[in-house]
Amino acid sequence: MPHQSFHPPERTLMGPGPSDVNPRVLEALARPTIGHLDPAFVGLMDEMKVLLRYAFQTEYSLTMPVSAPGSAGMETCFVNLVEPGDKVVICQNGVFGGRMKENVERCGGVAVMVEDPWGTAVDPGKTDETLRAHPDAKILAFVHAETSTGAISDAATLAEIARKHDCLTIVDCVTSLGGSPLKVGEWGLDAVYSGTQKCLSCTPGLSPVTFSDRAVEVVKNRKTRVQSWFMDLNLVLGYWGSGAQRAYHHTAPINALYGLHEALVILENEGIENAWQRHDLNHAALRAGIEAMGLSFAVAKADRLPQLNSVMIPEGVDDAAVRASLLQAYNLEIGAGLGPMAGKIWRIGLMGYASNQTNVLFCLGALDAVLSAQHAPIESGVAVEAAMQVYSA
Amino acid sequence: MPHQSFHPPERTLMGPGPSDVNPRVLEALARPTIGHLDPAFVGLMDEMKVLLRYAFQTEYSLTMPVSAPGSAGMETCFVNLVEPGDKVVICQNGVFGGRMKENVERCGGVAVMVEDPWGTAVDPGKTDETLRAHPDAKILAFVHAETSTGAISDAATLAEIARKHDCLTIVDCVTSLGGSPLKVGEWGLDAVYSGTQKCLSCTPGLSPVTFSDRAVEVVKNRKTRVQSWFMDLNLVLGYWGSGAQRAYHHTAPINALYGLHEALVILENEGIENAWQRHDLNHAALRAGIEAMGLSFAVAKADRLPQLNSVMIPEGVDDAAVRASLLQAYNLEIGAGLGPMAGKIWRIGLMGYASNQTNVLFCLGALDAVLSAQHAPIESGVAVEAAMQVYSA
Numbered sequence: 001m002p003h004q005s006f007h008p009p010e011r012t013l014m015g016p017g018p019s020d021v022n023p024r025v026l027e028a029l030a031r032p033t034i035g036h037l038d039p040a041f042v043g044l045m046d047e048m049k050v051l052l053r054y055a056f057q058t059e060y061s062l063t064m065p066v067s068a069p070g071s072a073g074m075e076t077c078f079v080n081l082v083e084p085g086d087k088v089v090i091c092q093n094g095v096f097g098g099r100m101k102e103n104v105e106r107c108g109g110v111a112v113m114v115e116d117p118w119g120t121a122v123d124p125g126k127t128d129e130t131l132r133a134h135p136d137a138k139i140l141a142f143v144h145a146e147t148s149t150g151a152i153s154d155a156a157t158l159a160e161i162a163r164k165h166d167c168l169t170i171v172d173c174v175t176s177l178g179g180s181p182l183k184v185g186e187w188g189l190d191a192v193y194s195g196t197q198k199c200l201s202c203t204p205g206l207s208p209v210t211f212s213d214r215a216v217e218v219v220k221n222r223k224t225r226v227q228s229w230f231m232d233l234n235l236v237l238g239y240w241g242s243g244a245q246r247a248y249h250h251t252a253p254i255n256a257l258y259g260l261h262e263a264l265v266i267l268e269n270e271g272i273e274n275a276w277q278r279h280d281l282n283h284a285a286l287r288a289g290i291e292a293m294g295l296s297f298a299v300a301k302a303d304r305l306p307q308l309n310s311v312m313i314p315e316g317v318d319d320a321a322v323r324a325s326l327l328q329a330y331n332l333e334i335g336a337g338l339g340p341m342a343g344k345i346w347r348i349g350l351m352g353y354a355s356n357q358t359n360v361l362f363c364l365g366a367l368d369a370v371l372s373a374q375h376a377p378i379e380s381g382v383a384v385e386a387a388m389q390v391y392s393a
Numbered sequence: 394m395p396h397q398s399f400h401p402p403e404r405t406l407m408g409p410g411p412s413d414v415n416p417r418v419l420e421a422l423a424r425p426t427i428g429h430l431d432p433a434f435v436g437l438m439d440e441m442k443v444l445l446r447y448a449f450q451t452e453y454s455l456t457m458p459v460s461a462p463g464s465a466g467m468e469t470c471f472v473n474l475v476e477p478g479d480k481v482v483i484c485q486n487g488v489f490g491g492r493m494k495e496n497v498e499r500c501g502g503v504a505v506m507v508e509d510p511w512g513t514a515v516d517p518g519k520t521d522e523t524l525r526a527h528p529d530a531k532i533l534a535f536v537h538a539e540t541s542t543g544a545i546s547d548a549a550t551l552a553e554i555a556r557k558h559d560c561l562t563i564v565d566c567v568t569s570l571g572g573s574p575l576k577v578g579e580w581g582l583d584a585v586y587s588g589t590q591k592c593l594s595c596t597p598g599l600s601p602v603t604f605s606d607r608a609v610e611v612v613k614n615r616k617t618r619v620q621s622w623f624m625d626l627n628l629v630l631g632y633w634g635s636g637a638q639r640a641y642h643h644t645a646p647i648n649a650l651y652g653l654h655e656a657l658v659i660l661e662n663e664g665i666e667n668a669w670q671r672h673d674l675n676h677a678a679l680r681a682g683i684e685a686m687g688l689s690f691a692v693a694k695a696d697r698l699p700q701l702n703s704v705m706i707p708e709g710v711d712d713a714a715v716r717a718s719l720l721q722a723y724n725l726e727i728g729a730g731l732g733p734m735a736g737k738i739w740r741i742g743l744m745g746y747a748s749n750q751t752n753v754l755f756c757l758g759a760l761d762a763v764l765s766a767q768h769a770p771i772e773s774g775v776a777v778e779a780a781m782q783v784y785s786a
Contacts, residue, residue, distance in 0.1 A: 003444060003658045005417070006437050006651060008427045018647060021426045024398070029648055030423040033414045033596055034401045035726045044399050051396060067598065068461035071643040072623045079621075102622050197644055203426055205460065205598065205646025227620050228472075229495050230465045248731075250464040251590055253598025254411060255422055256649060258399060265396045333428045338641075 011327070012354070014363055015335030016147050016308060017175070018197035018204045019351035025202050028262035029255050036252045044261060045240065045252075051264035055178055055200070055272065056192065056210045058185035062233070063210040064240040065260055066193070067253050070174045073193030073207025075103055076231040077170045080219045081139060081191055084108030088139040089130050089167070091122040093153070094146035095338050096172050104141075107227065112137065118146075118340055119310065121303040122153040124161060131165040140167045145176035147198075148338045150310035150347060151303045152180060156187040163188060168215055174198060177208065178267055179279045179307035179351055190215040199279065199307055201352030202263035205256050263352075279306040282355045285390040286348065289364035292386035293371075293378045298345045307355065309348040310341070317376045319343050325373075330366040360387055404720070406747055407756055408728035409540050409701060409740045410568070411590035411597045413747035414652075418595050421655035422648050429645045437654055438633065438645075444657035448571055448593070448665065449585065449603045451578035455626070456603040457633040458653055459586070460646050463567045466586030466600025468496055469624040470563045473612045474532060474584055477501030481532040482523050482560070484515040486546070487539035488731050489565050497534075500620065505530065511539075511733055512703065514696040515546040517554055524558040533560045538569035540591075541731045543703035543740065544696045545573060549580040556581065561608055567591060570601065571660055572672045572700035572744055583608040592672065592700055594745030595656035598649050656745075672699040675748045678783040679741065682757040685779035686764075686771045691738045700748060702741040703734070710769045712736050718766075723759045753780055 013020045034041050045064075052063045066073045078100070082088060086109040090100045093116040104111040114130045116123050122142050131137055140162040144155045155171060162169045168190040176182045179199030184192050190212045197204035211219070211233070219226075219233050226232035230250065238247035267275060283306030290297070290311055298310035313319050319336065323346070326332045335347035348363065364383040372380045406413045427434050438457075445456045459466045471493070475481060479502040483493045486509040497504040507523045509516050515535050524530055533555035537548045548564060555562045561583040569575045572592030577585050583605045590597035604612070604626070612619075612626050619625035623643065631640035660668060676699030683690070683704055691703035706712050712729065716739070719725045728740030741756065757776040765773045 002661055003440055005421065005658055006424075006440070006654050008424050008437075008651070009431075009433055010425050011427050011431065013426065013428060015428055018426050018428060018644065021648075026423040026425070026648070028398065030419040031399075031401055032403050032419070033406065033411050033590075034404050035406060035408055035411060036597070038402075038404065038720070038726065040402050044401075047396055047399070068465060068623070069643045069646060072461060072465075075621065075623045099622065106618060106620050106622055195644070197426075203646065203648040204429065204644040205649050225499060227499050228468065229492065229499055230461070230468045250462045251411065251588065251597040253462060253596065253649065255414075255419070255596040255652075256598050256646065258401070259648075261399050265398055268395055327431070333431065 009331055012332045012359060012362065014349050014354055014359060015333045016347045016349055017195065017351060019349050020354035021203055022201040022263060022266055022353040024266060025259045025262045028258040029203065031258050033254050036254060037248070041254065044257065048257065048261055048264070051261065051268060052208050052210065054268055055264060056184040057182060058210055060185065060210045060212055062216050062237065065257065066207040066209055067250060068207060069205055070193065070195035070207045072231065073209050074099065074172065076209055076233070077191040077193050078103035078107055079226050079228045079231050080233045081168060081170065081215060082107040082109040083222055083224050086139070087112060087134060087137045088141055089114060089134060089137045091116065091127055091142035093120055093122055093149065093151060094118050094143065095148035096143045096146060100141045119149045119151055119298045121151050122158060124154060124157045127158060128161045131161065131167065137165065137167055139170055141170040143172040144182065145173065145180060145305050147175045147308060149299060149341065150305045150308040151299045152305045155189065159187045159189050168218065175305065175308055178275055180305060181276055184210055196260055196263065199352040200263045201266065202260050203256065205253065206260055279350065279355050282350045282357065282360050283309065285387040286350060286360045286364065288390045289383035289387035292382045293368060295378065298341065307349060307351045309350065310345045311348060312345060313343065314376050314378065317371065317374055322370050322374065325370045326366055332363060332366050357391055402724060405725045405752060405755065407742050407752060408726045409742055410588065410744060412742050412744035414596055415594040415656060415659055415746040417659060418652045418655045421651040422596065424651050426647050429647060430641070434647065437650065441650065441654055441657070444654065444661060445601050445603065447661055448657060449577040450575060450665070451603055453578065453603045453605055455609050455630065458650065459600040459602055460643060461600060462598055463586065463588035463600045465624065466602050467492065467565065469602055469626070470584040470586050471496035471500055472619050472621045472624050473626045474561060474563065474608060475500040475502040476615055476617050479532070480505060480527060480530045481534055482507060482527060482530045484509065484520055484535035486513055486515050486542065486544060487511050487536065488541035489536045489539060493534045512542045512544055512691050514544050515551060517547060517550045520551060521554045524554065524560065530558065530560055532563055534563040536565040537575065538566065538573060538698050540568045540701060542692060542734065543698045543701040544692045545698045548582065552580045552582050561611065568698065568701055571668055573698060574669055577603055581605070589653055589656065592745045593656045594659065595653050596649065598646065599653055672743065672748050675743045675750065675753050676702065678780040679743060679753045679757065681783045682776035682780035685775045686761060688771065691734065700742060700744045702743065703738045704741060705738060706736070707769050707771065710764065710767055715763050715767065718763045719759055725756060725759050750784055
């Protein structure tokens with residue numbers, strides 16, 4: 001029995017990512033492939049670096065997309081900066097801090113954890129104390145926007161604390177890039193990685209990274225070789241560096257880069273401050289609807305990400321049945337909770353292209369209908385109107 | 394000055410890869426993105442494994458695409474199988490054997506090299522001798538089809554020698570998969586990696602891999618943790634494994650996987666033996682034209698890959714000028730030589746969708762015209778007809 005072409009269902013993606021992709025990005029993916037050493041492609045790479053610097057709000061020279069998903073971007077930061085025996089202080093307030101620990105240990109480093117409850121921001125005071133107690137720490141690593149919980153942390157303050165203790169920072173900005181204010185240069189972050197499938201309205205598969213000159217110096221002056229050949233920035237830079245030195249390293253994912261370039265052109269065209277405001281507005285509308293239904297958020301207002309809304313699952317409601325019903329009957333994907341939050345929250349994403357009025361109203365209407373059908377204790381029939389009041393204000 | 398959408402030139406890609414992409418694959422890339430835990434996507438993953446097993450000609454359970462380019466597929470094989478202190482015998486007859494050495498050393502392993510001249514096949518006798526001299530070797534690594542030279546090696550015989558010495562094999566099949574007979578199961582290869590941008594007619598960015606049960610046992614029984622979190626098969630398997638155990642590891646590059654699935658459906662539809670024959674036929678036609686022009690091949694006939702033709706650059710011809718002229722005036726990309734073969738050969742790819750009659754005739758005509766304009770010592774005006782005689786036979 002021969003296999004057939006795969007035609008995916010048309011979903012509305014309002015989970016933790018991938019989020020809805022801008023149709024312009026999908027169209028760009030299908031453009032004709034060219035060689036990875038073609039002068040036209042080299043021009044694309046040069047533009048990409050400029051556009052990524054805009055998205056990250058930095059002038060760092062080493063700014064480029066890693067040719068693999070966000071978790072490879074994370075690993076690129078750790079394997080290049082951590083040498084055996086290096087001490088890294090890691091702030092954990094969700095899934096991804098734990099993954100950072102895994103990375104440090106696999107590099108032969110020593111991880112010192114600063115634990116905060118899931119769903120809260122990283123505590124700068126505790127971080128400061130920990131760094132003081134570990135004066136030999138080389139790096140502070142933390143997550144700017146925790147995709148597993150929807151909490152944002154104060155990256156500017158954490159970076160300032162790190163500098164005070166003469167530490168580099170490694171910062172996970174997978175979910176913040178393009179959705180929440182992120183000012184890599186002004187805040188002086190040192191090694192930052194992100195993903196394409198969240199607030200950039202692009203498909204998954206690439207990981208934009210940016211490194212401060214200070215971090216690049218550390219990479220260049222390592223005592224040991226980077227344990228990964230694929231992720232060794234000393235080699236990757238020969239390819240993504242300036243024209244004269246360009247050397248073959250690996251074959252770049254050409255068409256995926258067409259898509260990212262298009263997504264970044266769209267972001268530049270909108271203006272990054274406007275993108276941040278759009279994420280705020282749609283979050284406010286969703287929040288109005290969620291609260292009008294009588295539901296509540298898992299994250300305190302001050303720490304809440306606009307692009308990832310963790311909503312408490314009401315008592316007696318069947319988590320999996322609600323999500324399955326939304327997916328099957330409405331073609332609407334929302335996310336489940338992870339780890340200790342599994343079964344307790346839904347994660348409703350309003351990321352990038354998915355952060356729009358239609359999605360907010362559609363999601364509220366669908367959630368209202370599905371919860372009502374389950375006889376959930378909610379106020380039915382008021383959410384959409386509450387959200388519309390925000391848009392009309 | 395705002396940036397604009399990128400519209401690539403329409404090239405004919407006859408270099409060492411990426412090669413021409415089947416338009417059906419490009420179209421598939423642009424289909425709507427769905428979530429990486431969506432039941433529909435899980436179905437796609439299951440089909441992908443079946444289709445990849447067909448392409449590799451194996452029943453190995455662990456068969457899947459790594460979410461990154463071929464060099465990450467290579468690294469996936471080495472970091473999972475090599476532990477610190479392990480001895481690996483590597484056959485080098487081109488660029489990629491050297492990269493294998495880099496990988497072994499970065500895993501803390503000891504590389505023992507078997508050197509053969511660039512452009513020749515790996516010598517089984519020398520390999521056997523080396524393994525006999527190193528009875529503590531754990532792995533034999535070699536390249537099936539050397540993309541840097543266009544030489545094919547006898548993978549079946551090399552694997553048999555490895556088994557005799559109780560070694561696992563790691564085999565680079567980046568350029569052979571879909572283009573030359575490759576029978577992973579019958580030959581008993583243990584860890585095989587490939588790329589999508591060569592004979593599969595797909596875009597670059599993914600690396601299909603397949604592991605024998607024997608290799609999987611070695612991975613599962615490691616004394617040390619795999620140094621890469623992203624490439625650790627113990628974790629990746631939780632995601633690509635069977636349905637019940639499926640656990641989030643990283644966000645798969647959804648749309649790139651649509652493209653690979655489509656490419657594999659096309660291959661299944663053509664039939665893999667037919668694809669091998671097509672590559673042979675177009676190579677024969679190109680060869681007839683090349684030889685009619687008075688040009689010669691860098692690789693002896695018995696070792697020659699049909700999908701990668703290394704043609705000697707005639708005396709007095711400006712390598713870079715010819716390639717630039719082909720690219721600029723004809724939109725035709727052919728490849729340069731690498732390493733010791735730089736400036737001495739051109740690499741003309743006839744891979745996947747690019748292996749067709751139109752490309753062969755177009756390339757011969759263009760090469761004839763450009764070389765004639767450079768007053769190269771060739772027989773002009775006969776190449777296309779010589780190739781046509783092969784097609785008419």
